[in-house]
Amino acid sequence: MRADGPVVIALDGSPHSEHTLEWGLHEASLRGADVVLARAWTDPRDLVEWSWYPMVDAELDAETTTYLSEKQAVALDRYPELTVTTRSVRGGEVPVLRELSAAAQLLVVGARGRAGHLRMGSIAAHLAAHSRCDVAVVRGGEESWPVPGAPVVTGVDGSRASLAAAEAAAREASMRSVPLVVVHARPTISDPYGRGMPALSARAATDVDVNDPTHRAAQAVGTRLRTQHPGLEVRVALLDDDPAHALVEASKEAVLVVVGSRGLGAFRGMLLGSVSSDVVRNAASTVLVLHDGLHDGPPD
CATH class of the missing domain: 3.40.50.12370 (Rossmann fold)
Known part of the structure; x- marks a missing residue:
């Protein structure tokens, strides 16, 4: 950034x-x-x-x-x-x-x-x-306009892009004096936007699956952001949901959603990962897309 x-x-x-x-x-x-x-x-x-x-x-x-x-x-x-x-x-x-x-x-x-x-x-x-x-x-x-105090939302999946997005989201939340919600979602359904598919509710942030290293890593990201940004309220939401669907749902109550241009699922040469692409298209709030500067050639 x-x-x-x-x-x-x-x-x-x-x-x-x-x-x-x-x-x-x-x-x-x-x-x-x-x-x-x-x-x-x-x-x-x-x-x-x-x-x-x-x-x-x-x-x-x-x-x-x-x-x-x-x-x-x-x-x-x-x-x-x-x-x-x-x-x-x-x-x-x-x-x-x-x-x-x-x-x-x-x-x-x-x-x-x-x-x-x-x-x-x-x-x-x-x-x-x-x-x-x-x-x-x-x-x-x-x-x-979002309600006063609406949070900034970001998602983490362990990728470099998502961790950079979390850092940027913390800065955006600090500038606005609003909370930061860090979402980590584990995919459980094949068609999150299918007809009649109910939105899955979040697991409590304290309900950590100790056998899941990604849950522990997401909590560690939240702890690090709190340390780096004293006074910033950081909430960690652990969800059983498709990652894009989870962020789109969270965007309905957010002032801003921050995503990286590429996550774990993006292959080399892909300019916008599938999760980020879905969020940009479907989010209810403004979306900030971070770019890593690795694609300076002409667009296709």
């Missing part, structure tokens, strides 16, 4: 952009980071293909620049302590934002984008896997 570079907030003019902007500004304020408001633009496809009307690139650039300037004014009014700049870039959203992510500590994108009826837009899905820095996929709006 990088500590240098700005927080890049991707805006696309959709209604959801307002919530994405507010979430990104609040996160940048917590981190004490600079902010870059970014928007990519391209010539309208029908005009490019048919060339019925002349279209000057400068006009589109000016329109985007005006939009970003308006959002910059809003940002500085709400967070006068932040340094906020803007970037209007011609090109596809995924390649433009991925390029900007190379020098950033965090890329903030809306989950839905312009296709507001979709739970997960293709832009957010691509960037969650291909960004060169950590990515926050923002969900919700003013009507669905």
